[in-house]
Amino acid sequence: MYVVFLSPILYCLDACSIQEDAECPLCMEEMDVAEMGFRPCPCGYQICMFCYHHIKSNLNGRCPACRREYLEENVEFTAVAKEDLLRQSHQKKRKERERKELEALGRRQFANVRVVQRTVVYVVGLGPRLSKEEAIPTLRSTEYFGQYGKISKIVLVKRNQAGSKTPVAGLYITYHRREDATRAINAVDGTPSPGGGGEVMRASYGTTKYCMSFLRGLSCSNTGCLDLHEWGDKNDCFTKEDLTTLYVIIITFLHVPALPSMQETFLKGFGNSGQGSCEEVGVTGLFVDILL
Numbered sequence: 001m002y003v004v005f006l007s008p009i010l011y012c013l014d015a016c017s018i019q020e021d022a023e024c025p026l027c028m029e030e031m032d033v034a035e036m037g038f039r040p041c042p043c044g045y046q047i048c049m050f051c052y053h054h055i056k057s058n059l060n061g062r063c064p065a066c067r068r069e070y071l072e073e074n075v076e077f078t079a080v081a082k083e084d085l086l087r088q089s090h091q092k093k094r095k096e097r098e099r100k101e102l103e104a105l106g107r108r109q110f111a112n113v114r115v116v117q118r119t120v121v122y123v124v125g126l127g128p129r130l131s132k133e134e135a136i137p138t139l140r141s142t143e144y145f146g147q148y149g150k151i152s153k154i155v156l157v158k159r160n161q162a163g164s165k166t167p168v169a170g171l172y173i174t175y176h177r178r179e180d181a182t183r184a185i186n187a188v189d190g191t192p193s194p195g196g197g198g199e200v201m202r203a204s205y206g207t208t209k210y211c212m213s214f215l216r217g218l219s220c221s222n223t224g225c226l227d228l229h230e231w232g233d234k235n236d237c238f239t240k241e242d243l244t245t246l247y248v249i250i251i252t253f254l255h256v257p258a259l260p261s262m263q264e265t266f267l268k269g270f271g272n273s274g275q276g277s278c279e280e281v282g283v284t285g286l287f288v289d290i291l292l
Helices: 049-058 083-107 107-110 133-142 178-188 239-254 287-290
Strands: 019-024 113-124 149-159 165-177 202-209 236-237
Touching: 049 239, 107 113, 113 178, 133 149, 165 178, 178 202, 236 239
Parallel strands: 019 149
Antiparallel strands: 113 165, 113 202, 113 236, 149 165
């Protein structure tokens, strides 16, 4: 039996930059500069253009936050500065080059795949005292996350949210063993933060994406790359279409309030991994199983 559990994750494991551009609260993809000025609903809830069209064309056509129907006359765009447009143009050209290379290799679909990392724990709600780089040695100690098992890597990441000026601090902890990560999640999730501020810690498995060099059949030259360089298990792979669809299903049919970000999401209730890889079976409808 699978359980839908609202837990804070589904950020890509990309800690190369401590402060990143805002992400879509549904699919967790980075929003480009034009999308940052895109407001499809009078309530102000921002999502990317992909999720907007996916909801309108394939789902219920309503805003995930206020349930108001999406109408063309309510869509607002804010003007974008010239330098931002130039940056976006360079970004699109780079992504188009990568897309063509992946298409030639028959791997284009894997660029949008996210893979659950069962040795990685993601934690938010650390509290102000622990949400800073100086606290990492403390967090790594046996008094904190080190008590659950041997840690190979620990990274603090701050991410912007669409519509919010306050970044969210999250901690990625990579354990040597899967069972240690599971033990940490079970022990920490839902407990008061020792870092003050009256926050409650939320913990779940981390996710990552495939390294673009790996997908293009090249050696990765980034020694600090945190993306995947091998095929993930088929039951741990999902797409942003899966993510957006499940989010809308949950708030519509289970009457869960729309959350400010998809950092409140669905990974803790995953069952055991099956056999096979994403490459062998293609991208699977992972989240369908969670609702059974």
